[in-house]
Amino acid sequence: MYSFKNDYSEGAHPQILNTLVDTNLVQEEGYGEDRYSLEAAELLKKKMACSDVAVHFLTGGTQTNMIAIAAFLRPHEAAIAAHTGHINVHETGAIEATGHKVLAVSSGKDGKLTVAGIQAMLDAHPDEHMVKPKLVYISDTTENGAVYTKSELEALSSFCKSHQLYLYLDGARLGSALSSPVNDLELSDLPKLVDAFYIGGTKNGALLGEALVICNDALKEDFRYLMKQKGAMLAKGRLTGIQFLVLFRDDLYSDLAAHANAMAFKLSKAIQDAGYAFLTPPVSNQIFPILPHDVIEQLRRQFYFYDWEQIDADHSAVRLVTSWATKEEAVDAFIETLKAKAVN
Structure with missing residues (x-):
């Protein structure tokens, strides 16, 4: 996880x-x-x-x-x-x-x-x-x-x-x-x-x-x-x-922040490419995608994140936060899980 x-x-x-x-x-x-x-x-x-x-x-x-x-x-x-x-x-x-x-x-x-x-x-x-x-x-x-x-x-x-x-x-x-x-x-x-x-x-x-x-x-x-x-x-x-x-x-302070943002933007692009919207535009290391509840549950089996706001009966916004130490392979794994669920 x-x-x-x-x-x-x-x-x-x-x-x-x-x-x-x-x-x-x-x-x-x-x-x-x-x-x-x-x-x-x-x-x-x-x-x-x-x-x-x-x-x-x-x-x-x-x-x-x-x-x-x-x-x-x-x-x-x-x-x-x-x-x-x-x-x-x-x-x-x-x-x-x-x-x-x-x-x-x-x-x-x-x-x-x-x-x-x-x-x-x-x-x-x-x-x-x-x-x-x-x-x-x-x-x-x-x-x-x-x-x-x-x-x-x-x-x-x-x-x-x-x-x-x-x-x-x-x-x-x-x-x-x-x-x-x-x-x-x-x-x-x-x-x-x-x-x-x-x-x-x-x-x-x-x-x-x-x-x-x-x-x-x-x-x-x-x-x-x-x-x-x-x-x-x-x-x-x-x-x-x-x-x-x-x-x-x-x-170093700027370099670490830039890495955190870059990881968030990589997540954001993949989420957008999968057809999902955001609660607020993704411009920093905190992003808030709006996802179907079944997708959220699938992702939760492999990743920790916070529920943020229920949008309707079938969708909620979650908060994803990346850091100075976020591993790109973890971002890639999240994206692959998201894509697999979208295909299914």
Whole structure:
């Protein structure tokens, strides 16, 4: 059985593991003050062409979202997110547990937020008898595999700035987004357009780790205090720093994301050639084909994947996710099984 359930089923890229072994007995400062973490932070600033951002390494996406959003908001302020947004659906109320409400906006099948949706939420919260919307949360790629274009992000950025809202981007799958053929954003665009974002390592070759980038000066103060208070400051901070140093030193991060996308696109083409449609256009390493239930059951005998949404009595959309480590022979086996069922 081969898994297409997610992009974190494997451990870490061998270059990362080898570097962790090679540096294992080198004595370093703790709590992210080691030479590797400091060098990785400077490398990321160079990649972003922006020297005045603050870079903090954390261990996971939910932890990063929880601490960042709690740090950025005052007690009466709330976050706006698409109804499919990770902080609204898959983080066990982590944001709410810090005392901040998540205001969910209905979004289309692609899971993108729009200016109109944000404006509607602002209109619905006009005074001090309600929470005050202050932060807009988006994901790139979205939870439904879509990618924000530069014009879309510019529109959100302009709106947020004119309405004194923070724009925060969850980049758990940012590598896949930036490597997508429909993407026209550069990493260097993000510090100009958002107040904070994170670069996801867990889902793109790292053993664990996310790099939070705080762009807005007003949000930088005392962030390390909050990391420590929330249990997010690793004594062995080198473990995350080393991984991002390896991922970005020779563009390994982009190469791994490109492989994940390529495997997804190979699956997509074969599924399209077999006559099946998709819930959303396949543009990243998450794809959502709509398949007959008998085909799904046949595929499930050999592969793991998630059911996503029932379309009608005979069809459902499933989620297939490829990773930096997805084997092409596994993709070929999936395609052959699909073709065999189509013929029968």
